Amino acid sequence: MEIRLPFRFNSPTFQVFLVGFVCFCCPGMYNALTGMGGAGRADTTAADNSATALAVTFTICSLVGAPLFNIFGHRVLIPCAGLTYVLYVGAFLSPSSAFTVVAGAILGIGAGCLWTAQGAIMMSYPSESEKGKAFSIFWMVFNLGASVGAAVALGNEWSVGEANQVQPTTYYAFIVIMTVGACCGVILLPASKVIRNDGSRVSLHKYSNWKREALEVLKLFADWRMLILIPLMISSNWFYTYQQQGYNGGGYFNIRARALNNLLYWLMQIIGAGAFGWLLDLTAIGNRKRRAYIGNTIVLVALLALWIGCIFIQKRFTRASVDPDLNPDFVMMDVYSDGFGPLALEYALFGMADSIYQGFIYWLMGTMTNDTERSARYVGFYKTIQNAGNAIASQIDAQRTEFNIQLIIVFVLNMVGLVLAYVVCYTVPDVTVEEIDNLKDGGKEVIVGGQVETIEDGGGMPVDHGKLETDH
Template structure:
């Protein structure tokens, strides 16, 4: 539902600025929580971190409703503060869990299913949104009743969070169990934050993490600035469709058994980068045209609707594909479940900082998101070099799987040794 609200353009409000301020605050708090997310989630456990996150979800829907219905801005901004804390716990827990739960040879499929599930939430939200905002000629924000439906669905997350099983009780579909590290103290966990943040894995992927969701702030502003209410409603419905194809297609590439893990990482990076470059060039060309000749509020019946909406449609696929690929790559370096949580927390911290900066930058956008498009394109270009270095060092097998196999072999050998009886003593003859 959070993605569905973002898909409304400016949160569905009449002007995107207030939504951008609230969203910048949300991602600032989310980044802070993610920075300490490894120790928090490893101490609380994945289940309880997800419970805390689920408890915070209804704050967002209710705050947008109050702003739209009563013009109440303080709750939207204060709610973003608390929602950012809760969703930070959720962010770290869900990324660590999905990277850990997936069997080695099916990580691409599992990660695609995760990303697509998030987009299916936007699909449901889009259907609700379009049903409430389909009348032609309506200006301003979306119907306030739209947020009530979102709020009801957000409230449904909490009971499901209680059903999550602890990772140490999980048996994967291929029969393997999850390798868990020995428990360490809270101070020990905090000390590992600096090691994780300064590791080769995070340092080389830092710009990619910062860029990965940077586009959302600019594209949300683009929709809110140039598209009519019902066009924004339609966009929130149809945008997730192609994402399903794109993410599962990438998952198929990343799970190819006939190709080494390193080669799959290289093919995946090339695929994601090329698709994103095409989308950003297209979006910059469209925005330059708009700067020369403002189109007004574009309706879906207008002749320019398709060419101006399609870049947004495709970025809603290439963006999630970039996320899915990066989590697959991070899990390729994991040594245990706790390492996945720390790596995921570090990546999501940098990702949230990028989103906070993007939305903060767009609070100043009065007429043109062109600067945002150019900055996003520049960040992608800057991220490619370090990512090539990282991808070329991808191990051929996941270290956690290798360690787990060695431990299993060690236990089997010990069991065999204990099962062999010592030979009976032979009487010595003089």
């Protein structure tokens, strides 16, 4: 008797879901914890320095992550990378600030590898008509993890009221969940065994080598589309520092209010990703170029409205006004305080805006290629630029820069990046055509819309597509 699963294990959709589950357990829990501001540490300088160390190594290892993905594969990278999240959370149980910073640096290495592999899978596995759907599935599962983690934290912190520290039991719960997620990475299939619904294989590549990868990564810095997207990419995580360390974790809210804000933030990520990914695949509103313009405009208008609203909210407090040494009469805002609702709503909408911002970047890069190797390099470039910005933002915060100045900086960066992105939207083709090399037989293939049209062997002779799929 044959046991039939209600899903196809080797489908792109299910593989994207599995990657989402790994991120549910690892980055999702990490986001839930850091979303309360400095991971709840009293020593915010150590938290800032750890975040900077993380961002610096994340920046470097994102470029290295693409070669590692193309050489060793994601079934090695993802489990090892997931365990670095376990180490990082464990470091917050230690009184040593130095250990926390070192753990942040190690996490940056793992995160660079994990997110490069994730992005390559999410961008290249689905067909062109389902790339928005793939983002939605991944981002919703991933942020469901952050939401569950935030709910766990909220449950643990609710009774502590005015306290300003995360309880040890919160860390213990996250360590267990992260360990499970890291181990799940080993059941992912190799790209060569993943088959789309139309029968086409996701990848026929052989493993790459360091020389080839170094040359291909350098070529990214000559791609004008990637260069013009740098402002959009560099500000894509910049706002996390202000939102998490300033708005939510700057001292205006107590730990219970911060935990509730955090939960709402990640829940709205799920809603935003689901709606926006569906919209980007909706052919009823036009071809891909038109959908690129529409997506860009939605993100721009949403961010513009939220940042303008935040300027008025930020007038309520400064670093000095929430400092108990300088202002001993200040009382932190609690969930029961008057006026908490609108501030919580603003923070929740930050989460929705983040999901559509990230989704638009991934989808836009996905229109440039359907190849797994190139997707890994594009995502590696994106993550490199993104985390360079995150490192700068963390150090700006570590220098005790006023919250309103941080707000204006990220506001301007977001607007510049989104306006420049219209130039790249103009180049979006309705169907992506590209030539792919590094095949297992040493030949080349022309891919039109993710479908193999012609294949040449190493001697330049056409090869029967059906035979190649059977052989490989």
